Amino acid sequence: MKLSKAYARQVFLNCPFDDQYRPLYEAIIFTLTAAEYAVRCSRERDDSGETRIGKIVEIIRQSKFSIHDISRVELDPVNQLPRFNMPLELGLFLGARFLADDKKQREKRCLILDAQPYRYQKFISDIAGQDIRSHDGDPEIAIGGVRSWQATVSGRQLPGKAELVKLYREFRGDLPVFLGGIGLTETEMQFPDYIHSCLAWLKDRGEPAQDAIAPLSD
Amino acid sequence: MIKVLDINYGNGKVSRKKIQKAMAAFWARKRDAQSISNESSKESAGLPRKPDKAAVTAGA
Numbered sequence: 001m002k003l004s005k006a007y008a009r010q011v012f013l014n015c016p017f018d019d020q021y022r023p024l025y026e027a028i029i030f031t032l033t034a035a036e037y038a039v040r041c042s043r044e045r046d047d048s049g050e051t052r053i054g055k056i057v058e059i060i061r062q063s064k065f066s067i068h069d070i071s072r073v074e075l076d077p078v079n080q081l082p083r084f085n086m087p088l089e090l091g092l093f094l095g096a097r098f099l100a101d102d103k104k105q106r107e108k109r110c111l112i113l114d115a116q117p118y119r120y121q122k123f124i125s126d127i128a129g130q131d132i133r134s135h136d137g138d139p140e141i142a143i144g145g146v147r148s149w150q151a152t153v154s155g156r157q158l159p160g161k162a163e164l165v166k167l168y169r170e171f172r173g174d175l176p177v178f179l180g181g182i183g184l185t186e187t188e189m190q191f192p193d194y195i196h197s198c199l200a201w202l203k204d205r206g207e208p209a210q211d212a213i214a215p216l217s218d
Numbered sequence: 219m220i221k222v223l224d225i226n227y228g229n230g231k232v233s234r235k236k237i238q239k240a241m242a243a244f245w246a247r248k249r250d251a252q253s254i255s256n257e258s259s260k261e262s263a264g265l266p267r268k269p270d271k272a273a274v275t276a277g278a
Binding site for chain 1: 244
């Protein structure tokens, strides 16, 4: 199946989507959006006719890049079992890359995030050699990690970390006020609400940060 | 201006169109507030205020 021209601008985001992780995934989504990438994830649409794994496989096929946060290794407090979805989806992405006949699929690149440096060696050592960074649970460290990984693998000129952090702080300051105006709270906000707010905020700001991004080369 | 890929994310609690419209209004209000704040700062610093557009037209 032919890939769209947007392939090189799509990033599959594989991370926890709970309240505890929310500050990190919101910062990552904002960073990618400000760098003119389209963030794809299993929460992007709700189609009951589609299996979850089928939806994820299709998003992976359509995305050149991916970010996998494997930091959620704690046992679930209710059933005392770990969650395996994130490592499973990382495996799907690596499989799509390494087993593909298609050149574009073999060009896939991913960033693996964990809370602490080198901790992954204790629970998923086979991923050694991939691009793995730690964020220490800090959204601004995550912004810097995502930004420098993306600048390296894409070869594009992106705004610096300090500029992205400044933009993100301004956006975070505006968001509750904006959401209040449309009758939403941050906890009610769903993935499409958040990404549409990021896109509209950046577009309407007409920010010099976007001018700093090199022209599209794909 | 940021280049946005046309991905169909569907609608969340609020439609994409409503968010876009509300954000445009939000930025208009924010810019107005910033402009008023800048004028007040100039005034308190003893700098001349930006002339009122209506007054300029009337004077001309």
